[in-house]
Amino acid sequence: MSAGVTPSQTIGPFAAPCLTPNEAGKTNYDWQQLINGNLVTPDAEGERIRIEGCMFDGEDKPIDGILFEIWQADGQGRYAHPRDPRRTNSSFKGFGRIESNMDGTFAFDTVKPGRVPGPNGAMQAPHIVVAIHMRGILQHLFTRIYFADEASNAEDPILKLVPADRRDTLIAKRDGAGGAYKISFRIQGNRETVFFDI
Amino acid sequence: MSIVYPTDSKKANPPFLYPEYKSTVRRAPVKPLVLVPHTLSELTGPVYGHEAVRETDGDLTKQHAAEPLGERIIVHGRVLDEDGRGVPDTLVEIWQANSCGRYTHVNDQHPAPLDPNFTGSGRVVTDAKGHYKFTTIKPGAYPWPNGPNSWRPAHIHLSLFGTAFTSRLVTQMYFPGDPLFVLDPIAQSIPEFARNRLVSSFDLDQTVPDWALAYKFDIVLRGRNATPEDPD
Numbered sequence: 223m224s225a226g227v228t229p230s231q232t233i234g235p236f237a238a239p240c241l242t243p244n245e246a247g248k249t250n251y252d253w254q255q256l257i258n259g260n261l262v263t264p265d266a267e268g269e270r271i272r273i274e275g276c277m278f279d280g281e282d283k284p285i286d287g288i289l290f291e292i293w294q295a296d297g298q299g300r301y302a303h304p305r306d307p308r309r310t311n312s313s314f315k316g317f318g319r320i321e322s323n324m325d326g327t328f329a330f331d332t333v334k335p336g337r338v339p340g341p342n343g344a345m346q347a348p349h350i351v352v353a354i355h356m357r358g359i360l361q362h363l364f365t366r367i368y369f370a371d372e373a374s375n376a377e378d379p380i381l382k383l384v385p386a387d388r389r390d391t392l393i394a395k396r397d398g399a400g401g402a403y404k405i406s407f408r409i410q411g412n413r414e415t416v417f418f419d420i
Numbered sequence: 421m422s423i424v425y426p427t428d429s430k431k432a433n434p435p436f437l438y439p440e441y442k443s444t445v446r447r448a449p450v451k452p453l454v455l456v457p458h459t460l461s462e463l464t465g466p467v468y469g470h471e472a473v474r475e476t477d478g479d480l481t482k483q484h485a486a487e488p489l490g491e492r493i494i495v496h497g498r499v500l501d502e503d504g505r506g507v508p509d510t511l512v513e514i515w516q517a518n519s520c521g522r523y524t525h526v527n528d529q530h531p532a533p534l535d536p537n538f539t540g541s542g543r544v545v546t547d548a549k550g551h552y553k554f555t556t557i558k559p560g561a562y563p564w565p566n567g568p569n570s571w572r573p574a575h576i577h578l579s580l581f582g583t584a585f586t587s588r589l590v591t592q593m594y595f596p597g598d599p600l601f602v603l604d605p606i607a608q609s610i611p612e613f614a615r616n617r618l619v620s621s622f623d624l625d626q627t628v629p630d631w632a633l634a635y636k637f638d639i640v641l642r643g644r645n646a647t648p649e650d651p652d
Binding site: 225226227228229230231232233234235236237238239240241243249251252253256257279280281287291293295301302303304305306315316317338339340341346349351353355356357358359360361362363364366379380383384388409410411414416417418419420 | 425427429430432433434435436438441443444446447448449450451453454455456457458459460461462463464465466467468472473483484500501502503504511513514515517523524525526527528539540541542543577579583584585586588589590591592606607609610611613614615617618638639640641642
């Protein structure tokens with residue numbers, strides 16, 4: 223039997239009371255938040271990092287109320303998922319979810335992911351996959367975050383598929399040694415972020 | 421068995437740019453999306469099982485001191501893959517307006533009453549065969565600032581993970597016979613062949629006598645067996 227997939231619809235403007243009800247500095251709703259922006263678990267090996275970002279529209283104005291979701295491997299490049307045969311040995315889940323603030327900013331606290339296998343045996347550079355949900359888009363956007371201080375970016379099989387002059391939109395840069403990684407997403411305009419069709 | 425996530429399946433999705441839904445004009449990507457192969461990063465995804473939800477999270481009528489006002493309903497169905505197999509142990513999250521068409525969200529300023537006994541948030545995990553079930557209140561229609569006299573049909577928002585980041589789905593379920601469905605640019609943005617997949621069906625069999633009407637809504641996520649079925 224073959225069944226047709228259920229189509230996507232916009233997340234709309236009112237998801238916060240269900241998906242991100244308890245975020246600091248915001249209206250809190252009477253519902254327990256299941257997933258938040260801090261992915262770190264005490265037993266997770268690897269470098270603790272913070273990723274700070276902002277999303278802008280085509281006129282370079284920050285967009286608030288966006289749901290950002292990130293999915294990543296642990297510090298050794300292992301996904302907490304049955305399809306990864308090298309299963310993580312910690313309680314690190316690798317999934318985070320946060321709503322952007324009124325000024326369009328967001329932040330995740332996590333560990334820097336290790337390298338994971340890519341197509342045809344090539345290893346991928348450390349990266350995080352991102353799903354962006356917001357009012358005004360009818361299906362969510364997929365993108366990735368890479369790290370500027372990783373030499374392996376040059377050989378990453380996915381980055382190689384991105385036009386060279388647009389790769390920079392996917393790369394988070396560190397604010398001095400030990401500082402947060404920063405990345406700006408842009409939905410339109412000259413520096414529009416690379417979004418993936420997966 | 422090896423599960424693949426055919427790109428073709430995405431043809432059921434609405435486009436990014438659909439000018440009748442005005443916000444899409446400023447929010448649709450302009451440059452082409454980059455097609456990438458599915459790596460382990462796309463073929464894995466978050467796993468939230470039964471430990472993540474409380475038994476009461478699936479009943480939106482029992483989250484406060486008293487019952488919310490409105491028409492009590494049951495919304496149920498199965499989460500399936502493209503081969504029609506149930507997707508077990510996967511998180512289903514829902515949110516909705518109250519029976520008057522008002523969300524708890526502080527930004528919703530529609531002049532309809534809030535209900536102190538209704539937050540409008542629910543979540544369950546599917547059982548071994550992919551079944552899910554919520555008890556809630558039928559949401560009301562409400563106006564929205566898309567154009568003159570624009571109204572959203574009654575709907576429930578749903579969020580699902582499935583078996584991989586590739587199968588992530590956020591969608592909306594509508595009710596049968598709603599006159600606003602054909603006028604709603606968000607619903608009408610879906611290609612015609614797939615549009616009615618978002619309309620639930622009235623289910624007399626699961627309707628509980630003297631208690632609540634039932635609506636059935638099956639959800640199909642991307643993912644099918646890599647080995648093609650034999651044609652018969």
